[in-house]
Amino acid sequence: MHAQTAPRPLAFSAGGPLRGTVTVPGDKSISHRALMFSGLAVGESRIEGLLEGEDVLATAAAMRAMGCDIERTGPGSWRVHGVGVGGLLQPQAALEMGNSGTSTRLLMGLIASHPITAAFTGDASLSKRPMGRVIEPLSRMGADFTASPGGRLPLMERGLCPAVPIEYRLPVASAQVKSAVLLAGLNTPGTTRVIEPVPTRDHSERMLRGFGAALSVEETAEGRVIAITGEAELQPQQIVVPGDPSSAGFWMVAASIVPGSAITIANVCMNPTRTGLITALRMMGADIAEANARTVGGEPVADLVVRHAPLRAIEVPPDLAPSMIDEYPILFVAAAMAQGRTMARGAEELRVKESDRIDAMAAVLDVLGVAYQPFEDGLAIEGRGGDRFAGGGTVTTHLDHRIAMSAAIAGLAANAPVTVDDVSPVATSYPDFLATLDALREGRDEGA
Structure with a gap:
């Protein structure tokens, strides 16, 4: 790096x-999610136009380390054979996140409801960034964290399966925190809800729906309520980023x-x-x-x-x-x-x-x-x-x-x-x- x-x-x-x-x-946000959700589908997905920057490659490497079969077939063209929701495997080494806050926070969400333990490391810049905003809701769902001082990387996460569905009101407008909770909800029995007082980017919601997750979005007086029903079965997709x-x-x-x-x-x-x-x-x-x-x-x-x-x-x-x-x-x-x-x-x-x-x-x-x-x-x-x-x-x-x-x-x-x-x-x-x-x-x- x-x-x-x-x-x-x-x-x-x-x-x-x-x-x-x-x-x-x-798009970087969509590229990260395309790899993660394809990795959780059962069967083969194909992705065109994937951003091949270092941040997205960190996501690909992490999903590979947890058992997904991911192959680059040409410039921007990737093939992903997923392991199914709940099928992520214990990584054998620390997940190296480089500079990518998105990879880190979303993968922390994914792992939270799987019965695996993972260590996250990053470069000097990423290691200064606060992860507490994700640790807090994921801990309420049952995940266990040992983080560096100030809730920073390097950190160790132990997921819980089955995790506990929660209703979480975002204290700060953050698509990454919202997505982390929704991704944890994918493998959690029952319905996990996120209340968003200020709307943030909704790529996770759009793409999860496209993959077949049971996800609803409702506008209420408190803000936007996004609900996901867990133990989902995601269907493989053809994605153009x-x-x-x-x-x-x-x-x-x-x-x-x-x-x-x-x-x-x-x-x-x-x-x-x-x-x-x-x-x-x-x-x-x-x-x-x-x-x-x-x-x-x-x-x-x-x-x-x-x-x-x-x-x-x-x-x-x-x-x-x-x-x-x-x-x-x-x-x-x-x-x-x-x-x-x-x-x-x-x-x-x-x-x-x-x-x-x-x-x-x-x-x-x-x-x-x-x-x-x-x-x-x-x-x-x-x-x-x-x-x-x-x-x-x-x-x-x-x-x-x-x-x-x-x-x-x-x-x-x-x-x-x-x-x-x-x-x-x-x-x-x-x-x-x-x-x-x-x-x-x-x-x-x-x-x-």
């Missing part, structure tokens, strides 16, 4: 307009802030729980059109056509936070170029991501020469009104892929080059990011 490799610094500087058509990697809206966000902002740009981003997942960045950018005046809207594997998908447009400052609605939590770093770059003062609050979750993304992006704004005011839950940013950033400094990424890519995009609109201290973390979610950027700068379609 990154911690052991030598840093790869790289400078990014302004050039001509960005042109062409790109495809972004398969749509493009990741979080990865698409970098190109949406790049085309918006580099004059003369016009790009098409093909096959983007348009799930309404994931399109907060598109909503925010359109409020700022971004020119983003949808073409060829369709449904693939229960998920809405479209091609996005983005052209350069002058952006204006907004107050980002806090209720957009759950649907764009991963996109705040690149939104901050758009705000830095806009006319006026953008206020983005309600995103305290950013403090516990791969890095403290509020502090990390404030340091990027320093390099760009953009004034800002930090808050515990976000930033107020004084935009440049379309004038190029100053640039000329080095950004510290803290091994965070989204900080690295956001700083790279900012460099495309800076007077002096912006140096990213290490571009290697980009491989966790977007292995082809640099190649795609080169293609757009040369005005050719990716891969052409």
Whole structure:
């Protein structure tokens, strides 16, 4: 993982307009779940368009270690022979999660209701992230945890079978915590319920239904109630993974802030729980059109056509936070170029991501020469009104892929080059990011 490799610094500087058509990697959230749920089905599933970044490969390795037969048959094409719900085997060694919080939290849910014990380890960045929010509900279902201080990795989990169904109200909007409880419920007799006061991404619900789980979603006065009936039998599926809206966000902002740009981003997942960045950018005046809207594997998908447009400052609605939590770093770059003062609050979750993304992006704004005011839950940013950033400094990424890519995009609109201290973390979610950027700068379609 990154911690052991030598840093790869790289400078990014302004050039001509960005042109062409790109495809972004398969959606990371959907890729993780496609592997896990296929591994719990009885029979053979096939997956196309899987994101082959390091995070998703950590999920594949963990499912393999617990008895699933998983084989890559070509670029993005995978075959999974599942063991059935309840059929996971005791892994013989620790499950190495690398940098992937999603793999860790969802697999903790899966294992909670299986009669097996597993150790989880991760890289330096993941080992700082809190797992207590998942440990708490899973312990109520009967799983037993021995974690490092502060509820962190490395940790040991002992599942209970049969586990105890619970009703759990999410104290913090988190699709990962919700999914962990639902996955534990898959092999738990009776009905497990999660109450979600604020809706979060619903890929687990859509895909579990597609695999044949008995799952219902009800809107109530308390929020959304998701109920899953356990001891499910999942049916194998053919899954096509749509493009990741979080990865698409970098190109949406790049085309918006580099004059003369016009790009098409093909096959983007348009799930309404994931399109907060598109909503925010359109409020700022971004020119983003949808073409060829369709449904693939229960998920809405479209091609996005983005052209350069002058952006204006907004107050980002806090209720957009759950649907764009991963996109705040690149939104901050758009705000830095806009006319006026953008206020983005309600995103305290950013403090516990791969890095403290509020502090990390404030340091990027320093390099760009953009004034800002930090808050515990976000930033107020004084935009440049379309004038190029100053640039000329080095950004510290803290091994965070989204900080690295956001700083790279900012460099495309800076007077002096912006140096990213290490571009290697980009491989966790977007292995082809640099190649795609080169293609757009040369005005050719990716891969052409």
